[in-house]
Amino acid sequence: MSVIARISLPAGGFELGQVFTGTAAEIELSEFVAITDDPLPHFWVTNFDGDIESFEATVRDDPIVGALTRLNGLAGKVLYEIEWADGVDGFLTAIATNEIIVEWATGTAEEWTFALRAGDREALSSFYDDCLTHDVPVTVKEIHPEPEEPDEPxxxxxxxxxxxxxxxxxxxxxxxxxxxxxxxxxxxxxxxxxxxxxxxxxxxxxxxxxxxxxxx
The missing domain is CATH 1.10.10 (Arc Repressor Mutant, subunit A)
Structure with missing residues (x-):
């Protein structure tokens, strides 16, 4: 049975979080599945002080960012895709390696919170061990089995x-x-x-x- 875990970590403790430490942006990740060892997450920016060009320039100037693509925009938020320059280690690699699904995540320049879905507790444990190996300061807030879906259509x-x-x-x-x-x-x-x-x-x-x- 798959399990859901809610975790937190400081923004400076993993690649995606580090990119935004120099901005005032608030970030939201929708559900994504890491289909390769070099994940390309999509994220919504919900607060950029009204200066989207300045936000984009700050992110693109980060040496670990290979490309930043603006995909879409809604009232008060913008959707992006980010590509890494030379591959990544640590948190995102641990997600890809252990086939973890990100249900949702929110982050600021200080801290991020993730809801993760793993195939089973062994996969979640392996993910956690990989984070420790790469010195990613993950704090596990809660773990529980994924609730069964209601009657199917x-x-x-x-x-x-x-x-x-x-x-x-x-x-x-x-x-x-x-x-x-x-x-x-x-x-x-x-x-x-x-x-x-x-x-x-x-x-x-x-x-x-x-x-x-x-x-x-």
Whole structure:
């Protein structure tokens, strides 16, 4: 059974946090899955003193940042993708190596709080050990099993999968030609492109498994 952990760590204790120590920005991470050993997290900036160009220049000047891309903007916040210059060690590597999912995270120039989902307690323990190995000062606030989802919607879909399939259909993702993209769908759902694609693929697979393939 997967487990949820809430942790905190000082901003200066890991790569992504270090980037923002020189800004007044408040950061929000939506759900993302580290699909390689060099994760490219997406984050929302919700406070940048009204000077977005100055914020972007400060982040891009950091030597560990390879690229910063502005993806989208809503009222009062802006979505970015960050790419690392020469790979990263420590906290983000521990997330990728142990296949940890970031459910959400918030951070300031002083401290960050994360909600993490691990496949089991062993994976969470391995993640914690990796953080200690890289001198990442993680403080574990709480650990508990992931609650079971309520009754699933039709066709065996989870609530999140049902939302993804429905949103994709209504937005024209299945039209020819398509009228939306996975990036746009992920942004609308407030998660990363990779997380939305994973959710949509699983939902589509369940729809086929419980309809078209039943008589095969």
């Amino acid at each position: 039709q066709f065996g879909l989870s609530a999140k999968q049902h939302e993804a399939v429905t949103r994709a259909f209504e937005a024209g993702y299945y039209e020819v030609p398509r009228t939306t993209s996975l990036t746009e769908l992920g942004t609308a759902t407030d998660i990363s492109r990779q997380a939305f694609a994973r959710r949509l693929n699983r939902g589509t697979h369940r729809v086929f498994a419980n309809t078209v393939m039943l008589d095969s």
